[in-house]
Amino acid sequence: xxxxxxxxxxxxxxxxxxxxxxxxxxxxxxxxxxxxxxxxxxxxxxxxxxxxxxxxxxxxxxxxxxxxxxxxxxxxxxxxxxxxxxxxxxxxxxxxxxxxxxxxxxxxxxxxxxxxxxxxxxxxxxxxxxxxxxxxxxxxxxxxxxxxxxxxxxxxxxxxxxxxxxxxxxxxxxxxx
Numbered sequence: 001x002x003x004x005x006x007x008x009x010x011x012x013x014x015x016x017x018x019x020x021x022x023x024x025x026x027x028x029x030x031x032x033x034x035x036x037x038x039x040x041x042x043x044x045x046x047x048x049x050x051x052x053x054x055x056x057x058x059x060x061x062x063x064x065x066x067x068x069x070x071x072x073x074x075x076x077x078x079x080x081x082x083x084x085x086x087x088x089x090x091x092x093x094x095x096x097x098x099x100x101x102x103x104x105x106x107x108x109x110x111x112x113x114x115x116x117x118x119x120x121x122x123x124x125x126x127x128x129x130x131x132x133x134x135x136x137x138x139x140x141x142x143x144x145x146x147x148x149x150x151x152x153x154x155x156x157x158x159x160x161x162x163x164x165x166x167x168x169x170x171x172x173x174x175x176x177x
Contacts, residue, residue: 086125099122
């Protein structure tokens with residue numbers, strides 16, 4: 001009979017914390033919906049609690065579409081990470097400026113909203129995805145933001161900046177010309 005849709009699983013991998021896969025569903029008109037599925041739903045459950053008190057988290061974390069059984073179904077992020085990000089930062093000064101503004105926005109706004117960044121480092125492209133045009137930074141894992149930082153906002157900002165500076169030394173992208 002007629003095909004209603006096609007499902008493809010192009011990326012399946014076991015991560016440190018869970019099994020992660022990308023699901024692509026192609027409609028008969030060739031439009032595609034893509035999402036991420038992840039087992040061990042405790043991070044998704046934590047995300048649901050986090051956004052109740054901290055709606056800002058939705059801006060920086062993947063959207064949670066739902067929890068089905070033992071699977072969290074989330075937004076698939078697109079952009080640059082790891083080596084691709086470093087290469088673009090090195091070759092594109094305008095993109096560097098956009099990323100610096102985006103990083104400042106992320107660090108400042110999360111700190112002032114009582115959120116702490118966890119297991120994230122922009123300079124190494126660790127647990128983040130960066131939009132290729134705008135430089136907007138999104139955190140990959142729902143556990144990358146947590147509530148009730150033990151630090152006041154200025155301490156949280158300073159802590160994150162020192163973490164980033166540690167990676168700054170090892171990155172070629174930000175060396176003066």
